[in-house]
Amino acid sequence: MLKQNLITNNPLRVFKTDTKGNEILQRMGLVVSRPGVGKTAILVQIALYNMLQGKQVVHVSIGQSIDKTKAWYDDILKDVTSGAKAEEVESVKYEIIRNRMIITFNNSNFSRPKLEERLNDLIKQDIFRPSCLVIDGLDIAAADHQLLDDMRALQKEMGINIWFSAVSHRDEAGKGDNLPAVFKDKADIFDTLLMLQPADAGEGKIFLKTVKDDTGCVEPGKAMCLDPTTMLVWG
Amino acid sequence: MKRDLDKVRNIGISAHIDSGKTTLTERILFYTDKIHAIHEVRGKDGVGATMDSMELEKERGITIQSAATYCSWKDYDINIIDTPGHVDFTIEVERALRVLDGAVLILCSVGGVQSQSITVNRQMTRYKVPRIVFINKCDRTGANPARVTEQLRDKLKLNAIPMQIPIGLEGDLAGVVDLVKMKAIYFEGDNGENIREDNIPAELQDEADEKREEMLDAASMFSDDLMEAILDGGDVSEELIMAAVRKGTLDLEMVPVFIGSAYKNKGVQSLLDAVLAYLPAPKDIENIALDLDKDEEEQVLGNDPEAPLVCLAFKLEDGRYGQLTYIRTYQGTLRKGDTVINSRNGKKVKVGRLVRMHSNEMEEIEEAGPGDIVALFGVDCASGDTFTSAEISMSMSSMHIPAPVISLAINPVDNKAQDNMSKALNRFTKEDPTFRTFMDHETGDTIISGMGELHLDVYIERMKREYNAEVEVGAPQVAYRETITRKAEFNYTHKKQTGGSGQFGRVGGYMEPLEEGEYEFVDKIVGGVIPREFISSCDKGFTASLAKGSLAGFQVTGVRCVINDGAAHSVDSSDVAFQLAAKGAFKEGYQKAGPVLMEPIMKVAVEGPSEFQGGIMGSINQRRGMIIGTTEENDYTVVEADVPLSEMFGYSTVLRSLTQGKAEFTMEFARYQPVPKSIVDDVIAEIKKRNEKK
Structure with a gap:
C-alpha cells in the first residue's frame, strides 16, 4: 500500500510512457531551480520511483559525501512514510538499500571515463546493473559542452535514463517559464528539461514545469503541483 | 615551589x-x-x-x-x-x-x-x-x-x-x-x-x-x-x-x-x-566536567591548584609494581595521603604512593597539580572513573565506547589456569571497557568479546604471559540473535502429580514483535485467574526463555509477552509451577510466531588505490555485502558497505593478497538483520553441529 502510494504520487510517473503508452527507457533529463527549492529532493524522488519498481539506480553525488547523500534519502523517506506501518516502511527501506548505489566524486575529478570505469566495475562483475543514473552537484552552467556530449553518448550506449540537476541564480532566471539564459546553449543535449519554481509566498507549494520534452510524454508548458516537504504530487 | x-x-x-x-x-x-x-x-x-x-x-x-x-x-x-x-x-x-x-x-x-x-x-x-x-x-x-x-x-x-x-x-x-x-x-x-x-x-x-x-x-x-x-x-x-x-x-x-x-x-x-x-x-584548553549535584550540568574546570580536586582515572595497569592507576588532574592538587572520592560509587579512596611514570620505571612524587599525568598505587577503580575532593561531586563527561563485535570461547587447561584466568579477566575488563566477558551456562565456556580478532588475540596472549593462564581457544563466534515476526497465541497448562505436593499453573495470552527494546511483559489478567503473587513468576518464566531461543539457541530479543488468561489451584500452584507454565507457554507461542535468526551487520569501509576498486567490490559482493557507495579522492577509493560479520573473518588476508597489501579496511557494528532465507538453514545446521561437538 505504502509502496503503491509512493509510486502513484511520484512526479516522475507522467514521464513513464509516451502518448501511445510506450515506456520510455532512455532519456537524458535536467531539473533546474534556484538554490534551496528542491533539486536534490526531486532527484531523490526520481531515484525512488525507479527503485520502488525494482530498478537499480546509481546516485552520483559531486562534492558531497556518501553519508550526506544517504541523509537525503533518510530525510525524504521519513516524511513520505510518516504514519505508515512499520513493516511496510522496513520493506520500502530494504528495497531502496538493495537498489541504490552512491558514487561520489570531488568537484574536479568527474569525467565520463572515470564514471564509466566505476560503472563497469559494478556491471562486469554483475554486482549492480543500473537502469537510471541521477547526477547531483555538477555545475551544468559552467560545464564543458564536451563533458555533456560525452554523458549523452554514455547514456545512449548504456540505454538508460540519466537525470541531472542544475542550479540557476536569481539574476540568471528566465522570464516566466523560460529557461535561464546560461542553459540555452545546452538545452539541445537534453531530452527533457524541467524547472522547479516555488508558488507565490504563503501557498506552500512548488511547481514542476516542463520546459521541453522530446520524448512525447508531456507537452511543454505543463506544470505539476508538488508538496514541498515530500516532493510528491500535491493532494 | x-x-x-x-x-x-x-x-x-x-x-x-x-x-x-x-x-x-x-x-x-x-x-x-x-x-x-x-x-x-x-x-x-x-x-x-x-x-x-x-x-x-x-x-x-x-x-x-x-x-x-x-x-x-x-x-x-x-x-x-x-x-x-x-x-x-x-x-x-x-x-x-x-x-x-x-x-x-x-x-x-x-x-x-x-x-x-x-x-x-x-x-x-x-x-x-x-x-x-x-x-x-x-x-x-x-x-x-x-x-x-x-x-x-x-x-x-x-x-x-x-x-x-x-x-x-x-x-x-x-x-x-x-x-x-x-x-x-x-x-x-x-x-x-x-x-x-x-x-x-x-x-x-x-x-x-x-x-x-x-x-x-x-x-x-x-x-x-x-x-x-x-x-x-x-x-x-x-x-x-x-x-x-x-x-x-x-x-x-x-x-x-x-x-x-x-x-x-x-x-x-x-x-x-x-x-x-x-x-x-x-x-x-577548556575542560568540561558534569556537576552531579546539579543534574549533570556542564562546568568548566579551572586550572587552579587551590580549587577542589577533579581528576580522571584513564588507564589501569597491573604490572610488576602491583596495580597502577593513571590519573590526569584537571583542577586542584592531589597529594600523597589525601582522601578523595570516587564519584561513580561515592567510595572514599586514600591516596597512597604517587608516582610519575617513565614507561616501566618510576619516580616518587609528593603531589600532582592541574594538568599533571601521574599514577597511583593500589586504588580500586575502573577506567574512566572520576576522583574529586569530598566537597564536590563531579564527573568528567563519559567517553564514547564502541560495542564489541566478536566473541571467543575460552577454557582453562587446568585448575591453576582457571584461577589465573579469572584474575586476568577481572583485570582486563576493568582496564578496557570494550573487552567483556561472561559465562555460557549451557556449555560451561567462558566467553570473551571485543573489537576484533587481534584485540582478543592480544588478551589471550596476555593471559598466558602475564598471568600464566593457559587457555584453549575456540573459533571466533558471531553473536547471532533470534526474534519473532508475527503475533501468536499461547495457552499452556503445567500439571504434575507424581507424589508429594503437585504443581499446577495455566498461562494464556499472546506474544508479538516489539519494535523497540528487547523484551516487554504486559499483565492483562482480570478477575484474578492468575493470583497476583504468581504474575511475577510468569515474567520470570518468559525472561528465562529469552536466554535461549528454540531456533538455534541464541538470545531472543524484540518480544512482547502479554498474559490475559490462566488458571491456578489453591494447593498445587506455586512460583515454580507458574514459571514452568510460562516457559511452556513461551515455547508454544514462539513456534507459531515466525521466529527468525538475526545476524550482526558491520559497516565496513575499504580504502585502497582506485586500480583495485573492482576487486575490492567483488570481494565484498562475495561476502554477502551490500555496497552502499564509493568515494574517489585522487587515486584512492573508499568503498563503503554493509557486510555480515560472519563473512568478515579472515578478510584482512584476502584483501591483502587482492591488493598487494595496498588496501585496508575498518569496520564497526551497524545493526542486526535477519539472516537471508536462502542460507538460514545452513547457518543453523552449522551452529548445531558446532554445539554437538562441544
Missing part, C-alpha cells in the same frame, strides 16, 4: 601502525635524558623499545597499551602517551585523546595518509585536540613529504603548513631547513644528538624562500601584527611567526608540519621544540 603551568605539555603520539610512533618516542626519551641507550622496536639486540613495555608488544613490534611517560625538555615538563596504531585498539587511542591537550600525528613519508590516520584524525577532531604533524621515515625509498602534505589537505581536510623542507631525501637525508629561522639544521653524532645550524644550501634557497612565504601567508591569518609586519616588508621576527602559528594551531585552524626520520635520528629535537612552541599548555 609553584609550578608554571605554561611549561607543561600533555601530548599524545598517534598514527597508523608502523609509521614509527614507538621509535620516535624512544628517541624523544633518549634526547631528554630519560634513557641512556636506544633500542629498536624490532632491533637485533632483543631488548625492544622502552615504551613497548609489555612483553607481547616487544615481540610483535606493535604498541598495544598506551604507556604514559614523563620527560623534560628545555625546562618544560612533557607527559607523553604512546598510543596504539591498530584499529582494534582504538579505545586506547580515544581514551588517550580524552586526557591530552595536544597531539603529534605521525605519518609515514612513503605510506602517507592511510585509513587509520583518518580514524585517528577524526578522533582528534571529536575531542578538539590541537595537533602538529611529523612526517617520519624521510630516509626511506620513495619518501615524498610534499605528497603527504597534499594528502593531509585533501584527505584529512587539514590546513597543513610545512614548517620545514628536507635537505636531501631517502638515503641522502641530511637534515632540514627551518622555515622560521631560515637556517639549515643538521643532526650529527652517533645518535644525532649534536645539532648544527648552518646556512641554507644554495640549491635549496629558492625553494626555502617560496615555502617560507607560503607559511607566512598561512600564519598571518592568525595575527594582525604578523600581517602588518609582512606588509611593511621589513624583517619578521621569529617570535611573531611562532605566536601566529601557535594561535592557528590552538584554534584548530592550522596544522604545522615537520619532517625527519626518527630511525636515523633526524628532526626529533626540532619536533620537541615544536611541541613546546605550538602545542597547548593545560591552561590553554
Whole structure:
C-alpha cells in the first residue's frame, strides 16, 4: 500500500510512457531551480520511483559525501512514510538499500571515463546493473559542452535514463517559464528539461514545469503541483 | 615551589601502525635524558623499545597499551602517551585523546595518509585536540613529504603548513631547513644528538624562500601584527611567526608540519621544540566536567591548584609494581595521603604512593597539580572513573565506547589456569571497557568479546604471559540473535502429580514483535485467574526463555509477552509451577510466531588505490555485502558497505593478497538483520553441529 502510494504520487510517473503508452527507457533529463527549492529532493524522488519498481539506480553525488547523500534519502523517506506501518516502511527501506548505489566524486575529478570505469566495475562483475543514473552537484552552467556530449553518448550506449540537476541564480532566471539564459546553449543535449519554481509566498507549494520534452510524454508548458516537504504530487 | 603551568605539555603520539610512533618516542626519551641507550622496536639486540613495555608488544613490534611517560625538555615538563596504531585498539587511542591537550600525528613519508590516520584524525577532531604533524621515515625509498602534505589537505581536510623542507631525501637525508629561522639544521653524532645550524644550501634557497612565504601567508591569518609586519616588508621576527602559528594551531585552524626520520635520528629535537612552541599548555584548553549535584550540568574546570580536586582515572595497569592507576588532574592538587572520592560509587579512596611514570620505571612524587599525568598505587577503580575532593561531586563527561563485535570461547587447561584466568579477566575488563566477558551456562565456556580478532588475540596472549593462564581457544563466534515476526497465541497448562505436593499453573495470552527494546511483559489478567503473587513468576518464566531461543539457541530479543488468561489451584500452584507454565507457554507461542535468526551487520569501509576498486567490490559482493557507495579522492577509493560479520573473518588476508597489501579496511557494528532465507538453514545446521561437538 505504502509502496503503491509512493509510486502513484511520484512526479516522475507522467514521464513513464509516451502518448501511445510506450515506456520510455532512455532519456537524458535536467531539473533546474534556484538554490534551496528542491533539486536534490526531486532527484531523490526520481531515484525512488525507479527503485520502488525494482530498478537499480546509481546516485552520483559531486562534492558531497556518501553519508550526506544517504541523509537525503533518510530525510525524504521519513516524511513520505510518516504514519505508515512499520513493516511496510522496513520493506520500502530494504528495497531502496538493495537498489541504490552512491558514487561520489570531488568537484574536479568527474569525467565520463572515470564514471564509466566505476560503472563497469559494478556491471562486469554483475554486482549492480543500473537502469537510471541521477547526477547531483555538477555545475551544468559552467560545464564543458564536451563533458555533456560525452554523458549523452554514455547514456545512449548504456540505454538508460540519466537525470541531472542544475542550479540557476536569481539574476540568471528566465522570464516566466523560460529557461535561464546560461542553459540555452545546452538545452539541445537534453531530452527533457524541467524547472522547479516555488508558488507565490504563503501557498506552500512548488511547481514542476516542463520546459521541453522530446520524448512525447508531456507537452511543454505543463506544470505539476508538488508538496514541498515530500516532493510528491500535491493532494 | 609553584609550578608554571605554561611549561607543561600533555601530548599524545598517534598514527597508523608502523609509521614509527614507538621509535620516535624512544628517541624523544633518549634526547631528554630519560634513557641512556636506544633500542629498536624490532632491533637485533632483543631488548625492544622502552615504551613497548609489555612483553607481547616487544615481540610483535606493535604498541598495544598506551604507556604514559614523563620527560623534560628545555625546562618544560612533557607527559607523553604512546598510543596504539591498530584499529582494534582504538579505545586506547580515544581514551588517550580524552586526557591530552595536544597531539603529534605521525605519518609515514612513503605510506602517507592511510585509513587509520583518518580514524585517528577524526578522533582528534571529536575531542578538539590541537595537533602538529611529523612526517617520519624521510630516509626511506620513495619518501615524498610534499605528497603527504597534499594528502593531509585533501584527505584529512587539514590546513597543513610545512614548517620545514628536507635537505636531501631517502638515503641522502641530511637534515632540514627551518622555515622560521631560515637556517639549515643538521643532526650529527652517533645518535644525532649534536645539532648544527648552518646556512641554507644554495640549491635549496629558492625553494626555502617560496615555502617560507607560503607559511607566512598561512600564519598571518592568525595575527594582525604578523600581517602588518609582512606588509611593511621589513624583517619578521621569529617570535611573531611562532605566536601566529601557535594561535592557528590552538584554534584548530592550522596544522604545522615537520619532517625527519626518527630511525636515523633526524628532526626529533626540532619536533620537541615544536611541541613546546605550538602545542597547548593545560591552561590553554577548556575542560568540561558534569556537576552531579546539579543534574549533570556542564562546568568548566579551572586550572587552579587551590580549587577542589577533579581528576580522571584513564588507564589501569597491573604490572610488576602491583596495580597502577593513571590519573590526569584537571583542577586542584592531589597529594600523597589525601582522601578523595570516587564519584561513580561515592567510595572514599586514600591516596597512597604517587608516582610519575617513565614507561616501566618510576619516580616518587609528593603531589600532582592541574594538568599533571601521574599514577597511583593500589586504588580500586575502573577506567574512566572520576576522583574529586569530598566537597564536590563531579564527573568528567563519559567517553564514547564502541560495542564489541566478536566473541571467543575460552577454557582453562587446568585448575591453576582457571584461577589465573579469572584474575586476568577481572583485570582486563576493568582496564578496557570494550573487552567483556561472561559465562555460557549451557556449555560451561567462558566467553570473551571485543573489537576484533587481534584485540582478543592480544588478551589471550596476555593471559598466558602475564598471568600464566593457559587457555584453549575456540573459533571466533558471531553473536547471532533470534526474534519473532508475527503475533501468536499461547495457552499452556503445567500439571504434575507424581507424589508429594503437585504443581499446577495455566498461562494464556499472546506474544508479538516489539519494535523497540528487547523484551516487554504486559499483565492483562482480570478477575484474578492468575493470583497476583504468581504474575511475577510468569515474567520470570518468559525472561528465562529469552536466554535461549528454540531456533538455534541464541538470545531472543524484540518480544512482547502479554498474559490475559490462566488458571491456578489453591494447593498445587506455586512460583515454580507458574514459571514452568510460562516457559511452556513461551515455547508454544514462539513456534507459531515466525521466529527468525538475526545476524550482526558491520559497516565496513575499504580504502585502497582506485586500480583495485573492482576487486575490492567483488570481494565484498562475495561476502554477502551490500555496497552502499564509493568515494574517489585522487587515486584512492573508499568503498563503503554493509557486510555480515560472519563473512568478515579472515578478510584482512584476502584483501591483502587482492591488493598487494595496498588496501585496508575498518569496520564497526551497524545493526542486526535477519539472516537471508536462502542460507538460514545452513547457518543453523552449522551452529548445531558446532554445539554437538562441544
